[in-house]
Amino acid sequence: MQLSGIIAYPVTPFHSGNGEINLAALTQSLEHLIEQDCDAIAPLGSTGESAYLSLAEWMNVAECSVKTVNKRLPVIIGISELTTSAAIVKAKYAERIGADAIMVIPVSYWKLTDSEIQAYYQAIADSTSLPIMVYNNPGTSGVDMSPELIVKMAAEIDNVCMVKESSGDIQRMHKIFSLSQGKLPFYNGCNPLALEALCAGASGWCTAAPNLLGKHPKALYQAVRCGELEKARQHFYQQLPLLHYIVAGGLPKTIKAGLSLLGIDAGIPRQPLQEASAEDKAKLGEYMAAVQ
Amino acid sequence: MQLSGIIAYPVTPFHSGNGEINLAALTQSLEHLIEQDCDAIAPLGSTGESAYLSLAEWMNVAECSVKTVNKRLPVIIGISELTTSAAIVKAKYAERIGADAIMVIPVSYWKLTDSEIQAYYQAIADSTSLPIMVYNNPGTSGVDMSPELIVKMAAEIDNVCMVKESSGDIQRMHKIFSLSQGKLPFYNGCNPLALEALCAGASGWCTAAPNLLGKHPKALYQAVRCGELEKARQHFYQQLPLLHYIVAGGLPKTIKAGLSLLGIDAGIPRQPLQEASAEDKAKLGEYMAAVQ
Amino acid sequence: MQLSGIIAYPVTPFHSGNGEINLAALTQSLEHLIEQDCDAIAPLGSTGESAYLSLAEWMNVAECSVKTVNKRLPVIIGISELTTSAAIVKAKYAERIGADAIMVIPVSYWKLTDSEIQAYYQAIADSTSLPIMVYNNPGTSGVDMSPELIVKMAAEIDNVCMVKESSGDIQRMHKIFSLSQGKLPFYNGCNPLALEALCAGASGWCTAAPNLLGKHPKALYQAVRCGELEKARQHFYQQLPLLHYIVAGGLPKTIKAGLSLLGIDAGIPRQPLQEASAEDKAKLGEYMAAVQ
């Protein structure tokens, strides 16, 4: 498996009334992403409020996503669990329903040692034959995995074969590239770093932006691939205000608000997360309109 | 309710074989704490691996704790949940089984705004008549509540009436004291800050240390209360190496290891957390022995 | 030499017109400090804009200070220099004019290794027989000396025998105390930490506060010494708003503004530092008035 390009992150829509999963809206939002020329779909990531769902809800969303995408694109299912055993349950389920890969982020309450993190990935890898994308996002998960640890795990654990780096530190990507002699594919998970990560050799960009920006993220990716840097910069600086805004406001909140502006009713995030304010929505509309 | 003194944190023991809750060992460890002259018992805190338990396990531990303590001391039950609805389920349960108070820490994946945090506490407070201790521990929970927010919530939400401050920043305690004109009781949750927090006006010390140090933490508390600073310093500097060690190693891991040295078999922490190494145990034994 | 109590920091007054040193105002401000029952005087510290003066100016202030104090109290002269050779020139001068000790802070442009810092202190110590107070204030100097390094230097360099800790981290003081078995005298250099530092065993409090608060800082010191913690807290929380304010605004700026409210015209700080605004002065006046 060699992913490249735009890996798109759908939200998990909830019904406005009772807060339950809205599968119809999920299907709609998945079709919307597929139309944007994305290269893979990654449900149940940070944007998908993976950590806020019950196990049954998570399974529902995973299954509906795999069925909806229906092999048109690779599907990477996100797993973010505090305990090893809970993560394994999900990894097995993802394989059973026909996902193409899993993206795994260790979540911490008590800080984890490198040995604990590696054992966590090893145990999950032992439970499934799916390829595993290591997902480093210390800002949300509380776990910060060094490039050294990530490259070591990729070398020592069979199905660990990709990295999503969301720390926002480009030097981490340099280190992953250098330590693995350019062999370990890494993906940018920090939206406002998209231009530089791709220039530094990222295989792709993991992002929820196509939900709101359509094919523009893909156009940025392609401009970099073609060495058209002037054009790439134009795309990037045009998208940057929105990229900053959706990250600063929290992706579930801002992406759901933006989708509603596009006519997709994905509801609001699960409490304690609150919905975007009217001001936030107006600002978001401006930023979306500015990227024509 | 006006707590003061030593608020002791038990671990949640697991059976070595199957990893299930060990209620016999829990009872044993609760009795052990009560014997140490503590002033309150706080099960299911960070030390109690609250966040790692299933709901059924959490309920089991809560109920067993309340029954075991049996009104000999106040019991404060810890709640650390990502979603508001899950926290409410636990708050109601704590009241139903006769707990004296709850200690609530908001856990984040996506960062919470002050408004989201306050709504979280308000919703929980609306669901119970128990007194609520606000628990600020950004290092584990990913949520950092400012003194301003904490004092505001205590003023505006009826049963929010105590604060456990574990950020390790003594200036936060100054701020809580100043903003509330000394009216809002705060408790030290950072072990290596115990001496200073008590000198600065903390009503008590929330700590797992009595598990391993017996009545020594209480002696430190009392020396400060009596203005015997020379004696308080002696107690503090004697306990400090162990206090640092248990915090640095992670409380579930180190307290369980220390209890085994005292003959209480509380098992090991839940994966991905690993048990203390033989070296760690040896070191721990030395530090415990040094506090005679 | 065993200093204890309040070590007071005078400003370096400038003439309003030409910005030159105002020795008359310096003398006046030194007399003012001596009247406040301080235990030592430390000219040319951070408050004294030591780093902003020409060598000739520095010498002038040093000499005038020693003469004015005239053995009524110990005088500790501050040295903050980027190069070793410039620091040695000042150390020798301080000895020649009869200072009782020097307080030395290494200033960095390029970060210094521990080895470079120790060689810096060693070279200075070799040039003088005066006792040396190591001054750690990473926020201003850009050099952060660990407790381990400080205690090592005190053990290995003959006249290094005192520490002023201004990092604001009480754990540093714990570490100095523990590593030196309570033998190395340390002094609090972070005003809003005064209560806790003294409780933790600091020998004294290095502060510019007596310029504006008269004998109140000394009263806080004595309450702690007598174990009167309730009284100490009253003193501390009463002084705390002003202590925060003078630190946040920068000591030369705020202390000079406060002195002008007391009728001592010490001028304004040297550019690029600007004088306190009218609003700042008004606020400062309020805080000073609140400490009666």
Add this chain to the structure above:
Amino acid sequence: MQLSGIIAYPVTPFHSGNGEINLAALTQSLEHLIEQDCDAIAPLGSTGESAYLSLAEWMNVAECSVKTVNKRLPVIIGISELTTSAAIVKAKYAERIGADAIMVIPVSYWKLTDSEIQAYYQAIADSTSLPIMVYNNPGTSGVDMSPELIVKMAAEIDNVCMVKESSGDIQRMHKIFSLSQGKLPFYNGCNPLALEALCAGASGWCTAAPNLLGKHPKALYQAVRCGELEKARQHFYQQLPLLHYIVAGGLPKTIKAGLSLLGIDAGIPRQPLQEASAEDKAKLGEYMAAVQ
């Protein structure tokens, strides 16, 4: 004046015996840089130990540099002074001797407000007609200027017209680009960020690397300019270990050590800075050899 490309930073050589300025070695090292196809020469920057020199020494180095370069390339003279008046003295001198521009970094002991920083630049700008490059390097200077402040100063102060950004945060460059609508030229001052800064639109790269790497930095610059990203990455990842090494070790120390390996005797840095160890030199030699 519109600089682009490689702006090269010479060291300030000292005689091994007495530590005095070695003008012959300075001339030799300037010629060495000019041969490397650099686009401008910037004496007396951080690499040039500007902050460690006496005024007379600084003047000597400035004058010798301008004369040696002799209009073959633009010469940008570095100024890093704690006081406004000292910076003005140097700015006037740079103009008098025929420098093409000055690069000014405000150095702090007491933190500066934005208003103080702007007044500092304004006062210097008023004293000279030379173009001014704002130099932001919080790690060495202790002053961190926000993109907002920098763009504001460029808009409001006539001869402020370029920015060297050395914070290492690519988002700062995005912000400068966005706030100035791409009009304010910015230059990368963080060596391990060279690839990304140039991709993001930096006009050039301010670096001491050509001292040790010859024409390789220029080749990286040109590959980016031509949109040859694969080639640019090859250049960058090849140079990266050395770029990290010289930054981590401190530029004066490592560049002087590397020059000695190339047969240029620039002496060692001024104390308290120490010379590179034998091990460091060996490692440096390996990194230099790896970039053929």
